[in-house]
Amino acid sequence: MLVALDAWLSRLIPYEGIIYWIFFANYLIAIAMVVSEIVHSRTSQGSIAWILSLLILPFPMTLLYAVFGLKLFDDYAAIQTHSGRVLRKVRAAKTKILDQPSTEEWPVLANVSQIPFLKGNDVELLIDGEKTFASIFEGISQAQEVLLVQFYIIHDDELGREFADRLIERANAGVRVYLLYDDVGCFWLPRAYKERLRRAGIKMHGFNHRHRFLRFLGPTRIQYRNHRKIVVADGKEAWIGGLNVGDEYMGRSKRFGPWRDTHVRIKGPAVLAADLSFREDWQWATGEELTGLPTSTAVEGDQSVLIMPTGPADVLESCAIAFDDVIGQSKERLWIVSPYFVPDTSMETALYAAAMRGVDVRILIPEKPDHRIVWLASIAHAFRMITHGISVYRYPGGFLHQKVILVDDRIAGVGTVNFDNRSFRINFEITLWFTHERMVEDVEKMLRKDFAAAKKVDLDKRGARPNPFMRFLTEAARLFSPIL
Numbered sequence: 491m492l493v494a495l496d497a498w499l500s501r502l503i504p505y506e507g508i509i510y511w512i513f514f515a516n517y518l519i520a521i522a523m524v525v526s527e528i529v530h531s532r533t534s535q536g537s538i539a540w541i542l543s544l545l546i547l548p549f550p551m552t553l554l555y556a557v558f559g560l561k562l563f564d565d566y567a568a569i570q571t572h573s574g575r576v577l578r579k580v581r582a583a584k585t586k587i588l589d590q591p592s593t594e595e596w597p598v599l600a601n602v603s604q605i606p607f608l609k610g611n612d613v614e615l616l617i618d619g620e621k622t623f624a625s626i627f628e629g630i631s632q633a634q635e636v637l638l639v640q641f642y643i644i645h646d647d648e649l650g651r652e653f654a655d656r657l658i659e660r661a662n663a664g665v666r667v668y669l670l671y672d673d674v675g676c677f678w679l680p681r682a683y684k685e686r687l688r689r690a691g692i693k694m695h696g697f698n699h700r701h702r703f704l705r706f707l708g709p710t711r712i713q714y715r716n717h718r719k720i721v722v723a724d725g726k727e728a729w730i731g732g733l734n735v736g737d738e739y740m741g742r743s744k745r746f747g748p749w750r751d752t753h754v755r756i757k758g759p760a761v762l763a764a765d766l767s768f769r770e771d772w773q774w775a776t777g778e779e780l781t782g783l784p785t786s787t788a789v790e791g792d793q794s795v796l797i798m799p800t801g802p803a804d805v806l807e808s809c810a811i812a813f814d815d816v817i818g819q820s821k822e823r824l825w826i827v828s829p830y831f832v833p834d835t836s837m838e839t840a841l842y843a844a845a846m847r848g849v850d851v852r853i854l855i856p857e858k859p860d861h862r863i864v865w866l867a868s869i870a871h872a873f874r875m876i877t878h879g880i881s882v883y884r885y886p887g888g889f890l891h892q893k894v895i896l897v898d899d900r901i902a903g904v905g906t907v908n909f910d911n912r913s914f915r916i917n918f919e920i921t922l923w924f925t926h927e928r929m930v931e932d933v934e935k936m937l938r939k940d941f942a943a944a945k946k947v948d949l950d951k952r953g954a955r956p957n958p959f960m961r962f963l964t965e966a967a968r969l970f971s972p973i974l
Contacts, residue, residue, distance in 0.1 A: 513549075520548035523555050587759040587787055589794040592925045596796070596901065598815040599923055602808040603763070603798035607925065611758030612791030615904075615932045619740040622733050622753040623649065629723045629755070630656045635784050637667045638722040638768040642675040642715070642906075645736035646683045653735050654683065658690040668780070669694040670772055672716045675734070697775045697918075714802050716771060717906050717917040719753075720764055725785040727757045728764040730797070730922055731904060732892050741888065746858060748888030750940070754904050754922050758790035763797035767920060770799075793926040800907075801918035809907060810914040812921075814840050816897055820849045825896040825937050827854040828909035829889070831868045837909070838871075842878045851880045854937075854944055856890035864910070870964035876947060883944035890940075894933060901925050902933040 527540050543551045592607035593600045600606045616622040630637060637660060644650055661667045669687065671679070673696040687694050697716040721729040731753025733739045741748045756764070762785055769780045800809035817824060817840040824844050831853060833841065845851045853875055855868055872882045895903040905921030907913040924930060 516552055517548050519552050520544040523552060592794050596923070599796055599798060599812055602800065602812045603796060605763045605797060607794045607796040608759045608763070609794045610789035610791065611756055611760045611793045611795045613793045613795060613924065613929055614755040615929070615936065616731065616753040616755055617936060618751055619733060619749060622731065623740070625755050626721055626729050627656050629721065629727050629729065630660060633660055633665050633723040635665060635724050637665055638720065638765065639668065640670040640718055640720040640768055640771065641735050642672045642717045642719060643734035643736055644671055644676050644679055646680050647737045649737050649740055650735050654687055657687065657692055661690045661692050667692040668772060670768070670775060671696055673698045674715050695776050697771065699775065713916060715917050717913065718767065718920045719906055720768055720920065722761060722764050722768060725765055725783055726761060727755065728761045729753060729755050730764060730920060732906060746860070746889040750885060750888055750890045750892060752892040752894055752904055756795060759787045760795035760797055762787070767797065767799040771918065793924065793929055796923040798921045798923060802916060807915050809919060810836065813914065816895065816901065816903070817841065817844055820844050820897045822849060822898045823896065824849050824851045826909060827890070827892050827894040827937065827940065829856050829891045830864045830908040830910045831855045831871055832864060832910035833871060834911050838874070841875065841880060845879045852883065852941065853880060854883045854885055854890065854940060857884040857886045858889050860889060866964045872947065882947045883941055884947060885940065885944045887943055894937065896933050896937060899930055902930045904933070
């Protein structure tokens with residue numbers, strides 16, 4: 491292969507000496523990338539694969555590594571430090587919105603997010619698209635000063651155009667509107683859609699846009715995506731959850747049919763944490779620090795909420811640590827719902843240990859696939875769960891996209907985190923944690939209906955086990971778990 495490449499370059503570049511210098515320079519770059527991978531490695535398996543590939547085949551692996559492999563987020567970490575996360579607990583205590591008992595009961599969550607549980611919130615569980623976007627659009631229409639809006643996917647379809655119309659109407663009314671989207675999730679979003687929003691005075695930006703392709707100090711790291719979905723209105727009210735902006739999320743897709751998803755509306759002091767997460771993302775994406783935004787610590791209810799942003803810029807694998815801790819504390823019940831169930835070894839071990847403790851461990855996954863390889867890998871992992879005494883259910887009523895976890899009667903989590911390595915270690919995500927008994931009961935009631943509508947996988951039933959060819963495909967897909 492190298493001989494053929496050398497011959498091709500010889501025809502392209504007539505001066506032979508230049509070719510050797512190109513190879514030499516590329517190999518030096520590969521060595522520098524190997525050093526970077528060793529220094530910033532988080533998982534040995536992935537790092538070894540990159541190191542061997544770079545040393546054996548420096549071209550084109552240096553190009554691929556520049557796009558997919560670089561893990562340098564020092565600039566984002568600096569933004570987090572500058573934004574004053576570490577002082578949030580002190581400020582919360584001074585303003586008397588700190589929920590000390592919940593923070594002490596779940597110290598890992600508080601340390602991971604660097605933001606404590608905040609009390610005094612009004613919280614509403616929003617089930618599926620109609621209810622979610624009715625609430626979001628009402629909140630947008632009532633905004634008077636600032637709207638902070640962030641989605642992983644925005645489509646130029648019926649819902650997407652209504653979404654744009656709502657934002658433009660507020661911008662025309664004098665409201666400052668900031669819209670952040672992910673470059674990968676919105677890859678097919680037409681330029682005309684973006685320009686229409688910008689002409690209305692809306693500040694719209696892609697998360698990775700400032701860090702352009704093959705810029706050494708900030709390449710387009712399309713492997714590291716911003717998967718958060720956040721809307722903040724006037725610093726007082728926020729919406730966070732699993733739904734993106736597109737007709738399929740309203741159940742209008744012929745391919746998927748009904749779309750099962752969950753979002754949450756929050757009004758109260760915890761909105762400060764959603765505001766902080768957006769401002770950090772915006773500053774990293776644009777270089778612009780948002781100041782002078784309205785915030786409020788007014789008590790709006792009686793519920794406690796912890797908002798936990800996580801991502802590859804964190805010093806530790808914070809999302810995985812948080813979920814591992816919550817799973818490890820389960821005593822009676824551990825219910826997990828995820829469209830993509832591709833756990834790594836540590837998460838598998840935590841689930842097996844919970845089952846061995848006698849915990850009622852249930853996993854709910856979709857029956858219909860949207861990403862074929864991930865779906866195949868999920869099947870392989872699901873069968874491994876069943877053989878260890880864990881109950882697995884498949885949701886047949888359309889596509890299941892919600893990301894929810896319920897532990898005993900103590901805590902519930904709703905957010906953007908899928909139960910896979912990408913969400914735990916690669917993507918920028920956000921999770922809401924609730925300890926108030928009313929929200930925990932609401933989540934339990936919701937999940938009981940979902941499990942009742944699902945089908946439990948029983949390996950003893952005829953046809954339940956995959957045929958040899960299907961088993962080969964699922965196990966082969968499982969090998970790609972670290973990057974799915």
